[in-house]
Every structure is written in structure tokens, then in C-alpha cells.
Amino acid sequence: MDERIHRHAEVLVDWSARIKAGDDVVLRVDDGAHDLAVAVAEKLGERGANVLPTYPSKEVEAAYIRGHDGDFEADPEFELAMLERADSVLSLRGQCNTAAEAAAPGDKRAAYKKSRQEARAARLATDWVSTLHPTRAHAQQAGMGYEQYKDFVYEAILRDWEELADEMANMKDLLDEGSEVRLVKEDTDLTMSIEGRSAINSAASVAYGSHNLPSGEVFTAPANPEGEVYFDVPMTHDGVRIQGVHLTFEDGEVTDWSAETGEQALEDVLTTDEGARRLGELGIGMNRGIDRFTDSILFDEKMGDTVHLAVGRAYGSCLPEGEEGNQSAVHVDMITDMSENSWMEIDGEVVQRDGTFRWEDGFEE
Amino acid sequence: MDERIHRHAEVLVDWSARIKAGDDVVLRVDDGAHDLAVAVAEKLGERGANVLPTYPSKEVEAAYIRGHDGDFEADPEFELAMLERADSVLSLRGQCNTAAEAAAPGDKRAAYKKSRQEARAARLATDWVSTLHPTRAHAQQAGMGYEQYKDFVYEAILRDWEELADEMANMKDLLDEGSEVRLVKEDTDLTMSIEGRSAINSAASVAYGSHNLPSGEVFTAPANPEGEVYFDVPMTHDGVRIQGVHLTFEDGEVTDWSAETGEQALEDVLTTDEGARRLGELGIGMNRGIDRFTDSILFDEKMGDTVHLAVGRAYGSCLPEGEEGNQSAVHVDMITDMSENSWMEIDGEVVQRDGTFRWEDGFEE
Secondary structure, eight states: OOHHHHHHHHIIIIIISOOOTTOEEEEEEOTTOHHHHHHHHHHHHHHTOEEEEEOOOHHHHHHHHHHSOSOOOSSOHHHHHHHHHOSEEEEEEOOSOTTGGGGSOHHHHHHHHHTTHHHHHHHHTSOOEEEEOOOHHHHHHHTOOHHHHHHHHHHHHSSOHHHHHHHHHHHHHHHHHOSEEEEEETTEEEEEEOTTOOOEEEOSSGGGTOOEESOOEEEEOOEEEEEEEEEOBOEEETTEEEEEEEEEEETTEEEEEEEEEOHHHHHHHHTSOGGGGSEEEEEEEOBTTOOSOOSOHHHHTTBTTEEEEEEEOOOGGGSOTTOOOOOOSOEEEEEEEOSSSOEEEETTEEEEETTEETTSTTOOO | OOHHHHHHHHIIIIIISOOOTTOEEEEEEOTTOHHHHHHHHHHHHHHTOEEEEEOOOHHHHHHHHHHSOSOOOSSOHHHHHHHHHOSEEEEEEOOSOTTGGGGSOHHHHHHHHHTTHHHHHHHHTSOOEEEEOOOHHHHHHHTOOHHHHHHHHHHHHSSOHHHHHHHHHHHHHHHHHOSEEEEEETTEEEEEEOTTOOOEEEOSSGGGTOOEESOOEEEEOOEEEEEEEEEOBOEEETTEEEEEEEEEEETTEEEEEEEEEOHHHHHHHHTSOGGGGSEEEEEEEOBTTOOSOOSOHHHHTTBTTEEEEEEEOOOGGGSOTTOOOOOOSOEEEEEEEOSSSOEEEETTEEEEETTEETTSTTOOO
């Protein structure tokens, strides 16, 4: 077995999920993630945890949903009982076909998802972590060869997370203390308030309130955006490619929008509800192990030298006690490249220019 | 997908497990059983059942056991809670490597198994069914090509079970009403008492108290064997081939034994405890879809025109109320071919001669 799979397992179990003896661990094994499951199971054994492997294969799930009449029973007790008693749920993503869910009709898929809300909440109440085992199908989706894609994935995952967490703490401190963020680049000059909000140092560990491996971003919940912003990194939303998005904000709301590709899909997002035209997230990608777009949000939004904004729902953990933040049925991330001819200011002070942060060598005010 | 996989799924869900709307079904998917899981999940959806797929891969389990120090926590609550609330547990066997468990040391494997006794009991308290999806690894173990092995497996599974159940009822009636069974062939003349015992018509359905697909045997718990018996069908016990076993019974106990192959392994079985030298089961194989030995007890013991005897533990369901039956740590089946130069008597009356039963055409008293 590729030695990197064992290192991946160790990072997942020790750094990300902080598994200890006696923990009850649900191990969700996708249909292409078998090898990582073997490596993770061995580590869980070494730590003295208990393990229950489940098989959330999208191909099996789609067959079930396709067969069903669509009137799904809400949160069957036998599944809920398991999740409610679990300490950790580790999701080993890695499909043999990333389009597998297309085998079931969209309306039944939505009904199934809706019927599993308590199960989802029970999973999110554990020390859950999602990660990805590289498969040929994911390489295909990224437009890469398999070996090259594996190199890419492990470059993103097998980092010195402690060091990156320390570096990201600089950005968290600046955001926590600041009141206003400004982004400037071609077709972009956007200000937004971060007054009173707390940033999350998303360092791929439950100890940092971070549940994705890889991670490597600092994010907060901005308010009252004003100005314009251009997103040059492509994205796929509900199977549709969207690229070259330009948004104009007035009084905190999107008042004008355009996209070079997928404008109708963008319009569908923005007209979902009122909250879909306000911002839910400002994130600063700081994982320089991720150096290219691979059409997977787990990786794309953490790319070094990028910033992303999400329209829609805000994360409660960024908000002051008692404040609700932006509400919406959607949360759609859009990414802009900050590596060249660009800067970010906090309260009038430049904190990143052309991809270099103020605490790094070569930074120019 | 091979159309027979869909038919297998239908037999499993409808005939064997009798799944109905609202049932909570744990679907145990071995690492080589994915395609059958897809077909079964669709059927479970059609029936309106709830499904939770788990992943009991022996390769993942062996890695966990190997990593662990061997001091396993007994029956973790999160797994038990799931099994106790399940209506059915369907085990889709089908490994990518039938030797996978060899990756963990035997003593730790035994300790792990022992630590999961309540979980096992909870599973056996449901309407559980075990079946097999043909993989290349199982074909290899059977010494067959893959296509040929698939034909063999589906021939055994895709039967008219209703018709076979009716036919087996004849044998059950004879055994239930009879007092003494006698087996006669070369090197074999054995009598045993079946007075007061009930035979199980094992027709591959929970409705018949039968939990294997395929099945196709009628079995009971005999007592007081006297005489000698020769088992010509080979078997594998704990990884060791045993063949050509000859046993002599006096006063209900094995007093002399020999084997052409694996005599030491046979001796290990027979000296396990006192009950290991007494009989636990007499079974009559009646599935004529199974016409050859494939080194898998799920199939071998149901082979048409064979009879098997097990030394060791008896099944409580065959015994009269209040009787304990033979107790032992082992239950080891041994098979003898009854297709030629052989007969079986019940109370002095021949009921099978040269593989033909008394209710069949061509039977000769």
C-alpha cells in the first residue's frame, strides 16, 4: 500500500479527530475508499478505539432511493441510535463514480435528504471529520491523471498542520481585532464589516472547530458589503459550471450580477431567497499545498493565495452571542485569485498583497 | 449488471427475509459484494423498508484487530443499539480475498470475536439472512473459473423455493414421526435415535426458521449413535483440509477415528471437550442445484444426495422443551455422499436409496 495512505490515516485519527481509547467511531467508507479504511482501522485499533464501519456508497444509496416511492420515513431509530451514541464519525470519501447519485431522480433525492435531518444533526454533534481518498473518478473530475492527482491530494493533506495552524492564527487575530475588510483587484473593490465577529482558524482538526481534512482557511461572517467583486476561479454548482462571476453590492445586498459561464445557474442561486443575496462567509485560503482548481470544494476553497465569499447562510460560530447572522437555504462559495495585482486591507492597513501576507518575507506595504 | 443479481436480490428480500414496509434493515456489505448491495438496496426501496449499509470487510476488520492490543471492549453500545433496533440483518458475503482474516493473529481474532457476543446475539435475534455474492476469490477457493462459479452459485440460489420447501416437508415429516435413523454405505453402518426431536425444514426463509440463502436441507439433533461412518466429501476446518474421515461410535461417543488427510486437525476437534465426541446434528442435503463440493459450508452441506453429521453443539430448535441437547464449544459438519450404493432407513424402512427418496420416481425399496 502507498505509504502516504498510512500517513493520511495517522493525520486523520490523531491530528484531525483526536481519537482516544474507548471512543466509539463510526467509519463511513465510500465505495472507492477501501484502502484508506484499512489504514484508518489499523490506527483506530492502535488507539484502542471501537469502530463500526458503514458503507454510504452513493451508488447503493441511489439504487435505494430510485426503488422507493419517495415517501421516506423520517430518521429511522436504528440509525439515529447509533449516531447519537458515537463519539466520532469519520467520513472517508472516495467514489468510484462521482456522478453515481444521478441514478436517482432529484426530487426523491431531496426528499430522502430531508428525511435524514436528525441523523445529520446527530452526526454533526460528534467530533466528525470528512476527508477524501483519491480515486480515479475524482482524478477524472479534476481533469488529472491518477498518479498526478494522488500527488496533489497528499500534498494538500500531508502538511505540518501545527505550523499552518500557528500561521493561520495571525490571520485570525487580525480578523478578530478588525472592523472592516477591503478586497481590491481587477473589477473588484469591496468593503464589508467584520465588527464583533470571531474568525475560525480552520486547521483540519476538531480541536480548532474544523472538520475537513484537508483544510487550511480562516473564515468569518461578514456584514454590509458595498462595492463590486469578480470571481475568476470556476465552480460547479448542482452539476452546472459557473465561471467569471461579477457581483455588485449596495446596502449589503447583491443588486447586479453577471457570469461569463452559467449565468442562469447563478441567478437561480441568488433568487432562492432574500438571504441568498447577502454574504454568509468571507474565507481566506491559506493551504499552499493546494495550488490548482480541481472542481472539489473540499480542496478549492482552501487554495493558498485565494479568497472566497459565500452568498447565503452564515456559520453561527463566527457570530456574537445572540446574533442570528444571515439566514438562507443556500450557502454557495465563490473564489477569487489574490496572487497577483491584488490586495486585502483590514481597517485601512494592507495585510496581504499579491498573495504575500504582512508577516511573510517579501511583503510590501 | 447480470440479470441474475437482480433475481438473487428479489429472492433474498422477498422469499428469505420477508421484508415489509417500515422494516429497519441492516445491510452488511462485504468488500466484494457491492453489485449485490446495489440490487438489494433497490428492492428494499421498492418494499418501503429503511436501510443502513454497513461494511464488515474482513480486510478492514483484520487491520483493526492487528492494530489493537487485544483487550477489546465488550459490545460497544453504539453498535448494539443499532442491532437491537433492527428488524433484519442481511449479510451479503463476498470477499475480494477469502484469506483476508489471516492478516490478524488468531488469538486476537478469538478475543475480538468473544468481545462481540452480545452483538452476535442481537443480530441472531432479528430476521437475519446470510447469502453469498460470487467473487473471483470465492471462485478461486472453489477451484473454478469465475463464469463457471457464478453459474454454480446462481443454480444453487435461484431455485423454486416453494416447491423445494414442499418436497423437504416430506423428509421433515418422516424424521418428526420416526424414532431411529440408520445410514448404510461402504464403511458405514450407523444408527442413531431421533425420538422426540423436531426436524427443521431449512428452506432458505425466516418463515421456515432458516437463515441461509442458499439452503435446502432438513436437519435434526440425533442421540446415541452406534456403529461406524465414513465421510468422503472433503472439508476445510480452521484453514486445514480434512478428508476421508472414519468414525466409530460406541454408547453414543466417538471411540475411534481416522482421516486420510488432516488427521491431527480431526483429533484437535474431537478432543476439544466431551461434547465434541458426540453428535450435534444430522442433516439431509436436498438442494440438487448444488452438485459439487466448493469448499464453502454454506453450499457443501446442502448438496443434493448427501447427508452430513456434525460433532459438537446441537441446535436447541430441534429439541423437546426442557431438554438441553449436546453441549460443546465446537460444531463441525462432515459430509458423506449418498448418491450410490447407499441407503437411509427410518425405523427399518428405507427412505432414500442411491440418492432417490421414497416419494420420487425410480425409488426402489
